[in-house]
Amino acid sequence: MNNNINSVKEITFWERKQDLADYPVYNPWSPVVPYRLEQDLFLDNASYLKLRSVSLAYDLSRGGTRTAFRNCTLYITGTNLLTISPFKGDDPELVNYNGIYNGYGLLNPKSLILGIRLGF
16 A cells, blocks of 8 residues: 555545545545645635626616606615635635635625615
């Protein structure tokens, strides 16, 4: 039995296809050191595409609608509405500067703001 990175396959012999277990159980009597720095067992792709902020407004005074105000605008603003990422954790922005995700930190909250702007 060799103590190199190819021997790590020994710890996943029990997995079936489509088995999504995150941490494989390894043989404790094996001479293989399963959790080493040079392996990619716990690496995760933290790339992401995020819709940070979007606003939509409609000016009622210019749309042919008669209002009692000089300017009347309806608007909606959303923040942190969408994150597309293969990352398995909560949010890829919570990965620290060392590249380690430990699950700490507050998520960026999603918010919607509806409003009306009136001008007299």
